[in-house]
Amino acid sequence: MHIFDSVQKTKREFIPLEEGKASLYVCGPTVYDDAHLGHAKSALVFDLLTRVLKANGYDVTYARNITDIDDKIIKKAAEQNKTIKEITEFYTDSFHKEMAAIGVARPDIEPKATESLEAMFGMIQKLIDSGHAYATAEGDVYFDTSSDSEYLTLSKRVQNEDERQERVESSSLKKNAADFALWKSVKDGSLTYDSPFGAGRPGWHLECSAMIEKHLAKPNAAFAVDIHGGGADLLFPHHENEAAQTRCSSNHALANYWMHNGFVNIDGEKMSKSLGNSFFLKDALKEYDGEVLRFYLLSTHYRSNFNFNTEDLLSAKKRLDKIYRLKKRLFGLAESSEPTAFKTELLKALSDDLNVSSALALIDEMITKTNETLDTAGKHKELKRDTLANLSFIEEVLGFGVKNPFEYFQFGMDEATKEKIAELIEKRNEAKKAKDFESSDKLRDEILAFGVSIMDTPNGTFWEKV
RNA sequence: GGUGCCAUCGCCAAGUGGUAAGGCCGCAGCCUGCAAAGCUGCUAUCCCCAGUUCAAAUCUGGGUGGCACCUCCA
Known part of the structure; x- marks a missing residue:
């Protein structure tokens, strides 16, 4: 199987750190608001990736975090006069429900920031001890980017000297403008945790690095995990900083392969709250079957930007309908357990950096050919058994056609x-x-x-x- | 300003050197009492210019047009 590595910017053959196993870490949501279509896209892409890895025989361990310590959460709680916990639990729950509605399986591990503080303390201490981090007089702890010769090699960014000078002046306690917080001193009592570094909150980038060490990292491998994924916007600064934290506090680099999914736009415009209902997944789910949304959001290659609009969604639905009509046509019959050429071809297409478009072309050709034969006289027993097996494989690896076909056509x-x-x-x-x-x-x-x-x-x- | 991505039929969208997958829409036909569904047939030389090559949508240079990140937003 091949994966496009967004750091090396090339398609690479996937070779796992440990034979037969694959570890995957994806940056999950900050639970302060409803999930939007971009969250759905990201979750869908990596859900598909785990399915394809599994179909290729890998024993997959998939972790996706829940960020439940964040300034936006605190703000929301204050606005709604609720506790932090009420906010994070409410949105964690709705996130789970909505993801389930579009067929996204729960990751194997779903660590929360609030449950990973010890791991974060340990990482900060290591960074301080090794001279990669420093505490300021105000009680903040910063990562010293000048101590890491490989900093910015991930995003291949060039530090702008003018901008750099300017920022140094505006934030005098930081040694370098690019330095980022590992621990933020907070003493207003809004949401603070006691730590060896004083009361405060962790910097956002830290949790991912710490969670990966805690849950996935293998002791003697060159990389902590096989694959690290997330939205395209996360490459910098989030992933750059995660990578720096990990390589400076341990004996390995963060990830062997990096995958970044493209953005979702609405009717040609960047998503913004002013655009209203179509922004949120929960609103889209009122109008359309979750599987239609899954099919539509997955129908374009994951690295491309995605332009969400009703016309294309309907076009995608018609395509999914064809899968269900064939299911209806063969409803109640037994399926074959033999391998089929179709299954081989489908997996091959998906194993090429998740080429869903090619996979869909194969599916449509299979459907048309099957219908054509079924239209002719004869029982076609073997064809029916093989076709059912093919449809099952589509369900397994793509998550399309998982419902009762009669109920599917009665949505709403x-x-x-x-x-x-x-x-x-x-x-x-x-x-x-x-x-x-x-x-x-x-x-x-x-x-x-x-x-x-x-x-x-x-x-x-x-x-x-x- | 810095860094990077993209430009394929009316629409969506694969395809990274060998002479353009698939879907939607449209038109014609088969099937049907008529429809619907299903099936058959028809529709592009790949933004522009120059170059490399026996051969380019696919490589190089230039141009035009979109877009993203550089502000703890997937």
């Missing part, structure tokens, strides 16, 4: 409406039987008015939400 329809439609279909079939096509067509118009389409098949009349 209440029971009363469903019963009403069933009644009208019954009446229409009677009219059809009597060859009273005028009545049957009138009844069909009534059914269509519910926003569904209907289809007469040899197995009866079915309807689908449009």
Whole structure:
């Protein structure tokens, strides 16, 4: 399998630190607000990555953190007159629910900042002891970027001297402008923790490095983890700083492979709160089946920027519909456990840096070919068994088509409406039987008015939400 | 200003040296009482200019046009 390494800027073959195993760490959300489509995209990308790694036989350990210590959380709590814990628990819970709705599995490890303080203290101490960090008179602890000869090699950034001078003056206690906080002295009582360095809060970058050491790092490997992922905006300064902390406090570099997913824009504009409802995942879930959102957000390569708009989403839905129609066509039949050429090809496409587009092309070709054969006379027993196996594989590795196909096509329809439609279909079939096509067509118009389409098949009349 | 990314059919989108995947939309047809679904057929030489090469959407240089990061935002 091959992965595009966003630090080396090239596609590299994936060779794990430990044979047969893969460790993955992804920067998760700060739980102070509802998840937006960008969070969904990131979670989806790395959910797909773990599935593809597993399908390739790797024993995957996936960790994604929850940042529950942050100034924005404190601000929100104050605004809503709630406790920090009420805020973080509420948004952690909604994050989990919404991710589940788009088929994102929970990571194996989900560390929280509040539960990782000891690990952070240990890392700060190591950095101080080794001369990579210093405490100021005000009680803050900073990472000394000038002590790390490899600083900025990750993001390949060039320090701007003018800007640097300017910032040094505005923050006189820092040795270098680029130095970042490991521990922030806070004495207002809003949210402070006792530490060997005084009361305060950890710097944001620290938790990821500390959690990785605590949960994933292997003692004698050249890298702490195989893969580190996150949004494209995290490369600098977040990941640059994480990498610096880790290499200066341990005997290994942070990650062998770095993966960064592209951004989600809305109708051509960068997401901003002023754009309203489509911004949040929870609002999108009211309008569309979570799996449609999953399919749509995953249908473009993860490294490209993604432009979310209704037209393309509907186009994606139609594509997913085809998978479900084939499922419907083969509903209730037994599947083969034999390998198929399709499965091999699909995994091959996805193993090439998650080339979902190629995978979808293979899926569509498989569906068309299968339908074509099924349209001809014959039982096609083997084809049906293999096709079901193919569909199962699509579910496993891409998470598409996991629902009951009949329920999928009834998204958002209440029971009363469903019963009403069933009644009208019954009446229409009677009219059809009597060859009273005028009545049957009138009844069909009534059914269509519910926003569904209907289809007469040899197995009866079915309807689908449009 | 610094660093980097991108530009393929009306729309979405693969493809990193060998003569352009797939989907949506559209048109024609098969099927159907008529539809829907399904199936068949049809639709691009890859932003512009120059260069390298037997051969370039794919490499190099220049241009134009988008975009991202450089402010603890995925």
